[in-house]
Amino acid sequence: GNSVTQMEGPVTLSEEAFLTINCTYTATGYPSLFWYVQYPGEGLQLLLKATKADDKGSNKGFEATYRKETTSFHLEKGSVQVSDSAVYFCALKQAGSYQLTFGKGTKLSVIP
Amino acid sequence: KAGVTQTPRYLIKTRGQQVTLSCSPISGHRSVSWYQQTPGQGLQFLFEYFSETQRNKGNFPGRFSGRQFSNSRSEMNVSTLELGDSALYLCASHPTSGSGGTGELFFGEGSRLTVL
Numbered sequence: 001g002n003s004v005t006q007m008e009g010p011v012t013l014s015e016e017a018f019l020t021i022n023c024t025y026t027a028t029g030y031p032s033l034f035w036y037v038q039y040p041g042e043g044l045q046l047l048l049k050a051t052k053a054d055d056k057g058s059n060k061g062f063e064a065t066y067r068k069e070t071t072s073f074h075l076e077k078g079s080v081q082v083s084d085s086a087v088y089f090c091a092l093k094q095a096g097s098y099q100l101t102f103g104k105g106t107k108l109s110v111i112p
Numbered sequence: 113k114a115g116v117t118q119t120p121r122y123l124i125k126t127r128g129q130q131v132t133l134s135c136s137p138i139s140g141h142r143s144v145s146w147y148q149q150t151p152g153q154g155l156q157f158l159f160e161y162f163s164e165t166q167r168n169k170g171n172f173p174g175r176f177s178g179r180q181f182s183n184s185r186s187e188m189n190v191s192t193l194e195l196g197d198s199a200l201y202l203c204a205s206h207p208t209s210g211s212g213g214t215g216e217l218f219f220g221e222g223s224r225l226t227v228l
Contacts, residue, residue: 034216043116043202043219089155098143098206099168100217104154 002027006090006103013080013110021075021106023064023090031092033057033066033073034100038087047075047088080110114139116220118203124226130191133223137184137205144186145217146178149200158201161186190225198227 006023013019025033035047035057048057053068062077073090090103117136125131137144146158157170161180178188184205190197201224204217 041221043221044204044217045219046216049216097168098145098160098162099157099170100145100155101157102147102155 002031002092002094002101004090004092004101004103006088006106009087009105009107011106011108013108015082015110015112016079017110019075019077019080019084019108021088021090021108023073023075023103025071025073025090025092027071027092027094027101029094030068031094033064034091034093035062035064035073035075036089036091036102038089038105040086044089080108082110082112084108085110116203116205116218118201118220118223120223121221122224122226124228125193126228127193127195129193130189131193131225132187132189133201133203133225135186135188135203135205135220137186137203138218141205141207141218142184143206144180144184145204145206146186146188147202147204148172149202149222150198155202158188193227195227198225200224 003026032051034049036044037047038044048059050057050066056065064075087105087107089105091100119134143162145160147155149155160168164180175191180186200222202222204219206217
C-alpha cells in the first residue's frame with residue numbers, strides 16, 4: 001500500500017535559518033505529492049503540490065521538487081520566520097482517488 | 113466564502129457512549145472526507161462521501177460510521193467509545209472532478225474528542 005515517511009520532529013531553528021524537512025514515499029504508479037501545514041489552533045491548509053516527476057511546487061518561499069528516482073519530496077525554505085512555526089505534513093494521492101495518505105507530521109518551531 | 117465548519121469543537125465522553133460529529137463543507141463542494149488525527153498514528157483516513165454515497169472507507173472498525181445529506185453536510189458517528197478513540201477528528205471538503213480532483217482538501221478546525 002501507499003505510505004509516506006517524513007523526518008520526526010520537533011525541529012527548532014533560529015529566524016532566517018535554512019529549513020529542510022525530508023519526505024519519502026512508497027506508492028505504485030505516479031501519485032501526486034503535497035505539503036500541508038497546520039498552524040496552532042487551525043485546520044490543515046495546502047502549502048504546495050506537485051503532480052508529476054520533476055515538478056517543483058512553491059508557495060510563501062517554500063519549495064519542494066518531485067523526485068521520482070529517489071521517491072522524495074523534501075520541503076525547503078531559505079530563510080524561516082517566526083510565523084512559519086507550525087506542523088508540516090507530507091502527503092500523496094493516487095490518480096482517480098480522493099484519499100490522501102499523510103506522513104506523521106513534523107513540528108517546526110522558529111525562535112527569534 | 114465560509115470555510116469548513118465542524119461542530120462541536122470539543123467534547124468529552126466516557127467509554128461505552130456514542131458520539132456524533134457534524135461537518136458543513138464549503139458551499140458548492142459536494143465531497144466530504146473525514147480523518148482521525150492522533151499523536152501516535154498521525155492522520156488516518158476514515159471515509160469519503162460524495163452525493164450522499166460513501167465512495168471510500170479506511171481501515172477502521174464498524175463502530176465508525178458516517179453519512180452525507182442532500183445539502184452535502186456530513187456526520188460521523190462512533191459507537192461504543194473506547195479510550196483509544198480520543199483524537200482530533202478532521203473533516204475536509206473539496207471540489208469534485210472526474211479524475212480524483214487536484215488533491216487540495218479544505219479542512220475544518222476539527223472536533224477534539226476526549227474519551228474518559
